[in-house]
Amino acid sequence: xxxxxxxxxxxxxxxxxxxxxxxxxxxxxxxxxxxxxxxxxxxxxxxxxxxxxxxxxxxxxxxxxxxxxxxxxxxxxxxxxxxxxxxxxxxxxxxxxxxxxxxxxxxxxxxxxxxxxxxxxxxxxxxxxxxxxxxxxxxxxxxxxxxxxxxxxxxxxxxxxxxxxxxxxxxxxxxxxxxxxxxxxxxxxxxxxxxxxxxxxxxxxxxxxxxxxxxxxxxxxxxxxxxxxxxxxxxxxxxxxxxxxxxxxxxxxxxxxxxxxxxxxxxxxxxxxxxxxxxxxxxxxxxxxxxxxxxxxxxxxxxxxxxxxxxxxxxxxxxxxxxxxxxxxxxxxxxxxxxxxxxxxxxxxxxxxxxxxxxxxxxxxxxxxxxxxxxxxxxxxxxxxxxxxxxxxxxxxxxxxxxxxxxxxxxxxxxxxxxxxxxxxxxxxxxxxxxxxxxxxxxxxxxxxxxxxxxxxxxxxxxxxxxxxxxxxxxx
Numbered sequence: 305x306x307x308x309x310x311x312x313x314x315x316x317x318x319x320x321x322x323x324x325x326x327x328x329x330x331x332x333x334x335x336x337x338x339x340x341x342x343x344x345x346x347x348x349x350x351x352x353x354x355x356x357x358x359x360x361x362x363x364x365x366x367x368x369x370x371x372x373x374x375x376x377x378x379x380x381x382x383x384x385x386x387x388x389x390x391x392x393x394x395x396x397x398x399x400x401x402x403x404x405x406x407x408x409x410x411x412x413x414x415x416x417x418x419x420x421x422x423x424x425x426x427x428x429x430x431x432x433x434x435x436x437x438x439x440x441x442x443x444x445x446x447x448x449x450x451x452x453x454x455x456x457x458x459x460x461x462x463x464x465x466x467x468x469x470x471x472x473x474x475x476x477x478x479x480x481x482x483x484x485x486x487x488x489x490x491x492x493x494x495x496x497x498x499x500x501x502x503x504x505x506x507x508x509x510x511x512x513x514x515x516x517x518x519x520x521x522x523x524x525x526x527x528x529x530x531x532x533x534x535x536x537x538x539x540x541x542x543x544x545x546x547x548x549x550x551x552x553x554x555x556x557x558x559x560x561x562x563x564x565x566x567x568x569x570x571x572x573x574x575x576x577x578x579x580x581x582x583x584x585x586x587x588x589x590x591x592x593x594x595x596x597x598x599x600x601x602x603x604x605x606x607x608x609x610x611x612x613x614x615x616x617x618x619x620x621x622x623x624x625x626x627x628x629x630x631x632x633x634x635x636x637x638x639x640x641x642x643x644x645x646x647x648x649x650x651x652x653x654x655x656x657x658x659x660x661x662x663x664x665x666x667x668x669x670x671x672x673x674x675x676x677x678x679x680x681x682x683x684x685x686x687x688x689x690x691x692x693x694x695x696x697x698x699x700x701x702x703x704x705x706x707x708x709x710x711x712x713x714x715x716x717x718x719x720x721x722x723x724x725x726x727x728x729x730x731x732x733x734x735x736x737x738x739x740x741x742x743x744x745x746x747x748x749x750x751x752x753x754x755x756x757x758x759x760x761x762x763x764x765x766x767x768x769x770x771x772x773x774x775x776x777x778x779x780x
Contacts, residue, residue: 342466372424375525381432381710396430401490408484432710457631468617527551592723630686643691650687657681
């Protein structure tokens with residue numbers, strides 16, 4: 305009997321790993337995914353020199369990842385529901401890690417762009433599983449709110465840390481390590497996932513809705529491509545309008561197919577769940593305003609105030625810490641005031657920070673020109689992100705958890721891509737043909753002012769539409 309206990313105890317421990325280990329592994333995967341959205345920005349000049357890329361090629365180093373990421377997110381979420389969340393976590397992370405190795409070793413521009421696209425595909429499979437595994441491991445209630453807060457903080461911190469991590473790696477090593485650093489980290493997370501994550505999936509054995517998956521992926525990817533063209537071509541150029549219209553048409557056809565198929569990729573009834581629909585709409589709006597903050601703050605620090613890439617990354621460390629703090633404080637406030645109130649409060653706090661930043665000047669001091677408004681913006685982002693993620697995942701049936709996780713990530717990513725394109729166009733219109741610090745400052749300031757107005761509209765949307773409390777009733 306003693307021998308039997310010795311042989312079954314390890315298996316038992318593997319079957320029920322400590323909750324904190326599951327949270328840690330899931331958050332590590334999310335950190336890698338979000339970090340790679342922004343970490344390459346400071347390495348672009350070095351990539352251009354090393355591989356001979358032109359301006360369009362540099363733009364696609366960023367866009368190849370973002371388009372694949374957004375386009376395949378729903379497919380990745382549903383695949384996790386049907387084939388296993390742990391399995392898709394491992395597949396996505398493995399693909400992401402191998403693509404990082406390929407990108408770091410690239411000897412030509414097309415090799416780097418291909419690696420970035422495959423990275424985005426791996427991230428799209430991985431990202432929905434990170435949140436689904438976490439919510440499956442932690443029961444509904446305060447403990448889950450704290451776990452989601454950690455997931456939100458780690459994700460936001462990954463985006464915030466991109467500039468700092470990239471600056472350090474480029475200055476100390478080379479641009480290749482911006483990608484190669486993912487290889488040892490990914491290997492460690494893979495080993496932890498194999499050891500500690502438990503498999504979960506939806507109860508049914510439905511086939512993957514392939515026509516729906518192809519339509520939504522093609523639609524989102526085409527729409528993302530059109531958005532990426534706006535900065536270079538403008539909103540009225542054929543190179544922008546044609547993919548935007550084609551993307552919208554494909555998404556419309558996807559909705560038509562989903563309404564008629566027996567086993568849809570995204571049951572349209574899910575959008576009738578108030579918590580799911582409203583939280584995703586709010587995440588889209590807030591993401592479209594907040595995502596551009598890191599982009600413009602980095603440009604302002606380097607192009608106007610004369611900071612180096614590493615100094616610009618260090619300048620945003622307080623903002624990175626504030627988004628983590630906001631995410632960790634949010635669950636306590638949610639218990640007292642409810643998720644709707646906390647999400648609205650966070651959005652208004654961020655709007656105040658964006659409004660303050662819009663008063664920037666070409667000769668601002670660090671404390672008042674970058675640190676304090678940045679802290680306010682990202683504190684609000686941390687406060688708002690946790691309740692929105694909690695609301696979005698609380699109103700769906702267990703078999704749709706992966707889909708809902710993919711949907712909230714898609715809303716944030718697509719909102720951020722569209723917002724960055726819009727804000728870049730706004731900034732360029734205000735800057736005009738001038739490239740002196742004062743002209744650049746005027747453009748950046750208008751972008752922050754526009755984001756502040758958008759966030760105020762988002763706060764009104766949250767007050768009117770978000771449910772007061774998280775729903776524990778699944779859709780029938």
